[in-house]
Structure formats: C-alpha cells, structure tokens
Amino acid sequence: MDHREELRSIVGRAHCFAGDEIDQRYRTDLLGLYTCSPSCVVRPGSTGEVAQVMEAARKARIAVTVLGGGTGGVGGTACTDGGIILSLERMNRVLEIDEDVMTITAEAGVTLQSLQEAAAGKGLLMPLDIGSRGSATIGGNIATNAGGLRTLRWGMMRDMVLGLEAVLADGTVVSRLGKVLKDNAGYDWKHLFIGSEGTLAIVTQAVLRLRPLPTTAQTALLAFDTVEQASRLLRRLQRDLDGRLSSFELMWRDFFNVIGQAQSARRPLPMSPEYRLYAIVEALGSHPERDRQVFEEVLSAIFDGGLVHDVVIAQSERERQNIWALREDLLEPLAALSPFAGFDISLSLLDMDRFIEQTDAKMGEMLPGAVVLHYGHGGDGNMHLIVSHPALHDPQVMHATECLVYDAIRQYRGSIAAEHGIGQAKLEFLDRSRSREEIALMRSLKQALDPLNLLNPGKVFPAAG
Secondary structure (H helix, E strand, C coil): CCCHHHHHHHHHHEEEEHHHCCCCCEEEEECCCCCCCCEECCCCCCHHHHHHHHHHHHHHCCCCEECCCCCCCCCCCCCCCCCCCEECCCCCCEEEECCCCCEEEECCCCECCCCCHHCCCCCEEEEEEEECCCEEHHHHHHHHHHCECHHHHCHHHHHHEEEEEEEEECCEEEEEECCCCCCCCCCCHHHCCCEEEEEEEEEEEEEEEEEEECEEEEEEEEEEECCHHHHHHHHHHHHHHCCCCCCCEEHHHHHHHHHHCCCCCCCCCCEEEEECCEEEEEEECCCCCHHHHHHHHHHHHHCCCCCCCCCEEECCHHHHHHHHHHHHCCCHHHHHCEEEEEEEECCCCHHHHHHHHHHHHHHHHHHCCEEEEEEEHHHHHEEEEECCHHHCCCCCHHHHHHHHHHHHHHHHHCEECCCCCCCCCCHHHHHHHHHHHHHHHHHHHHHHHHHCCCCCCCCCCCCCC
C-alpha cells in the first residue's frame, strides 16, 4: 500500500493531501528562504493518530517534519523533499485549567494567544509572551524553548513546562502529564525534548505552569548612554520594584530612529531621538494605587540620581501601546529594509557595547553604507541585530555577514541562537557556540532516540561527516 493511502486510513482523506492539494504554506518557511516538496501533508487529530503516523513513516522509511504555527525564522519546518509534513493544527484544544494548582493542559496545536486568553478568563497568566502569539503554537514554543518579552521575570518556556506527552520516532507514546513542580524520580526526560526543534520527538500535549493574573501594568521609556548604565538600572529596578519588573527591552539609537521614523505617520515618537540607548521597562502587579506610586517614586529617584537622561511614563493604555509599538510593530519598517540579515544572539549585557563597536567597524568595511540596527531583551542578554544592504541579495555576501557576526559571538562566549533555534539557517555555525564534545553528545542522543533519522532530519546539527 502506498504510504499516503495508509496515512489516509489513519487520519481520514480530508486530512491527508498530496500533489496540487498541498497549499503553499506547507511548501515554504515563514521568510520564503527554504522551500520543499513534501510527498503529503497529514493532519492528525489525536496523540494516537500521531503515533500511528510515525509507525507508518518508520515502516516506509520516510522522514517527518512537524509543523505548528510556521512562525520560525530559521527554516526549521521546511521538510526534506519527499518527506511528510505533520501539521498539528487540528490538535488545538485547551483540555483543562486547574485553578487550584494554577496549571493549564493543552494540545500542542493551541496558539499561544488562545492559551493566554483561556488562562486570563480564569484570572491566571500564561507568562510566555512573544510577538507572534496569535499564530505561534504551544508545540512550537516548546520545540524552540521560546523566550520573549517576560523571560526576565518568569523564564523561558522550559521554566513553564510541568508535564509532557510526546510521540517518539518509532511511534511509542511517552506521557507524564503531571502537575508537580518537584519531581526527581529518575531522568527528567521532558527537558530533552524542549528546545530540540522536533528532532527527538513530537510533543502532542503539555501541562504548563500559570501565575496569578496581574491587574496593573506600569510602563515607561527611559534614555541613557551605556550598557554599564543599563546593567545598573536593571538591578536597581529589580530591587526597588519588589520583584515586579517583568520586561526590560533595550533599543539602541539606530533602531529607535529608523523604527520611530517609519511609524511617524501613525504615532509620534514618545521621546527625543538624540540619546544613545533606550529601554522599555514594565512592571506587572496587583495593587493599582500602590504599584503606580512605587513605580513613579522609583523612576523619579533614578532620574534625580542622574542614571538616566529622560523618563516618559505611560499615563494611559494608549500611551502604553505607543511605547510598546516601538518594539512590536516591526513588520512594515523591516520590510522596507529588505534585503537584510537578521540575527538572534545572546551575550553578556556588559559585553554588548564592545560587540557592537567591533562588528559595526568590520561591517562598515565590508558593506559601506549598511544600515545596522540593534535591539533586544536586555534583561536576559538577548540581542537582535539587523543588517540591511543591497549587496545582501548575493548569497556569498550574506554568508560573509553571518560569519562576521557569529565569529564575534564566539569571542564573547555567547550564543548564535538565543531563542529562535538552529533549524537549517545556522547549521554551519553551531560550533561557534558548542564544542566538538557537546555536538557529539547531541548526535548520540539523536541516534539513540531516532536511529533512522526520521524526525526533522537536517536540522540542529549538520549531517555527520
């Protein structure tokens, strides 16, 4: 029997399609950089069906690539030609919200925003928050160990996962959907799968830890000069805001000016563009009058002490949204910079200015007139770097730009992939962040769990040899 017919017998004809029936969204990644020709797309509706699909794929020796919301930017969901795309879009149910222990159990195809809204309806918070919340799925968030805007306070996705259910490459279902925070009964295998980009198992369900829903949000934009000041400011806010600091987003002047100018027709800049560094700070709490008073007093003391040059505190939800738009409303401004190279890297906050000075100088020599923008999650050392220049249409120039940035990251003992993963885009550069021994260990894990290399092959690390 043709493998597609077997798959149709598992999920139903309406949920397994091939040839011209395959929509373009299954054939390319988010940025259109990686294309593929799948033999079919299969949309299982349960963990049991996922397991049967993997059994059929193993029997036919056909690779399987899992697709969630398709919002990744490193080619992680583009399958090998002739492989199977396994979409989890039908597995999109929130199964349980336990208000007493503050957990939510959901299938992997639930979007982050749907899960956030379900939790909020019960007075609870799903702490993970990223710009693609409306389309990114929980399974994808787990597969990439997503970070985002609130990592400073509540950590990465790994810190929110209490239990997992997953399907292995041979169709075996492993399930521990517990709700306990402490569980040292043997290896905590779920952490192998978190951040593995679908190369070790297919996550089908998860139990996630929630928090009480904050009822207040104080937001401000601050201006200063150096990352040394940023570091002092960050620690001061963490201490004086009683642990309520939830976001500390950095924007260098290059980014602030380009994005602000691109948005000027819709909203005015909330602050003068003359300063070198800006930070969006946000504190979430539950005591309206006290929280606002403390926030204003802390920022006033910081300003009076000379640590910052200027402070703008949002006085309304509209002003808050205008401040956040500088960081989140980027689609149109970045599209105008095409062609560009985008980087998701991490390094010590105190190393960032030296890194920028070093890479900007070399970039100026290699790409005279290039537009280079710097911004990111300052509270956890995650920097986003945008390099725009007409020559980046040339693959060789693009590659040289990548080498420049990733070689510098190795010098600072940082990471080439802070939160977006390796996928295909960064295969060549994994050794800038991982040692030979670490990569060998990764290969051993892959061989043990997926000896036929069926799950998302060609991602995370290069082929052996």
